[in-house]
Amino acid sequence: MRRATLYLGVACIGLVVVLALFGWLWTPFDPTAIGDDLLSPPGWPHLLGTDGFGADVLSRIMSGARICLLVGVFSVVGAAVVGVPLGVFAGMTRGWVSELPLRLSDILYGFPALLLAILFAAALGGSTWTAMMAISLATIPAFVRIARAATLQVMSQGYIEAARLSGTPTATIAARHVLPNIAPVLGVQASVSFGIAILAEAGLSYLGLGSGPDQPTWGRMLREAQDYLFNEPLLALWPGLAIAVATLGFNLLGDGLRDLLDPRLREVT
Numbered sequence: 132m133r134r135a136t137l138y139l140g141v142a143c144i145g146l147v148v149v150l151a152l153f154g155w156l157w158t159p160f161d162p163t164a165i166g167d168d169l170l171s172p173p174g175w176p177h178l179l180g181t182d183g184f185g186a187d188v189l190s191r192i193m194s195g196a197r198i199c200l201l202v203g204v205f206s207v208v209g210a211a212v213v214g215v216p217l218g219v220f221a222g223m224t225r226g227w228v229s230e231l232p233l234r235l236s237d238i239l240y241g242f243p244a245l246l247l248a249i250l251f252a253a254a255l256g257g258s259t260w261t262a263m264m265a266i267s268l269a270t271i272p273a274f275v276r277i278a279r280a281a282t283l284q285v286m287s288q289g290y291i292e293a294a295r296l297s298g299t300p301t302a303t304i305a306a307r308h309v310l311p312n313i314a315p316v317l318g319v320q321a322s323v324s325f326g327i328a329i330l331a332e333a334g335l336s337y338l339g340l341g342s343g344p345d346q347p348t349w350g351r352m353l354r355e356a357q358d359y360l361f362n363e364p365l366l367a368l369w370p371g372l373a374i375a376v377a378t379l380g381f382n383l384l385g386d387g388l389r390d391l392l393d394p395r396l397r398e399v400t
Contacts, residue, residue: 137387143380154193210270218278236272326381
């Protein structure tokens with residue numbers, strides 16, 4: 132049953148990845164083109180219909196999947212690159228020095244992704260990159276705390292004390308013993324953070340703080356569909372369903388990895 136959660140998450144993510152790959156290489160129509168066939172229902176040749184500007188909805192969904200994964204990857208990787216070393220450092224040191232990364236993460240907690248995106252948009256203009264920077268900065272505290280907690284558990288093991296007594300440098304202990312042992316926990320956190328990043332990007336795009344009009348995103352599609360919500364509800368259904376599938380996939384992947392990698396949660400066979 133627990134493996135079914137993992138497989139379902141992988142299936143959802145695989146669907147989004149396939150859409151993104153096709154959206155990068157080929158789309159049925161130009162996702163930014165304005166056509167004459169406005170608000171057409173699903174059929175041929177527009178399988179999911181057209182929006183209020185005559186653009187093909189399926190092509191825009193495929194293009195939006197590419198932006199979705201791009202933002203997720205850069206946001207999560209950027210947050211992990213900064214947050215994990217800080218968390219490991221905090222877990223391997225003592226005194227006020229170990230508290231410094233936590234206090235810095237507490238400060239970042241006071242600036243949610245929306246507020247950071249508004250600040251970046253005011254200074255640099257709204258774009259995909261400003262959205263990624265805002266989401267990445269807002270995700271750093273989670274990696275700091277997860278990495279620190281996992282590092283503290285590893286540092287309490289006897290082999291760590293043996294390595295220290297043998298004169299092994301701290302950096303070597305971190306690379307050989309700490310990071311490999313906390314990697315499963317970080318993988319689960321990365322999966323969950325990916326889903327959160329997708330939701331955050333959709334919300335920022337909905338508010339006009341993400342990608343520009345020349346880059347179709349699922350959040351922007353929702354914003355454009357709200358004018359036709361009662362007359363053409365399918366326009367809001369397709370991007371909303373895409374966001375739900377992507378977010379659900381990464382959340383299920385995180386749950387499945389946790390159940391698979393945590394020995395306390397493994398099924399007794």
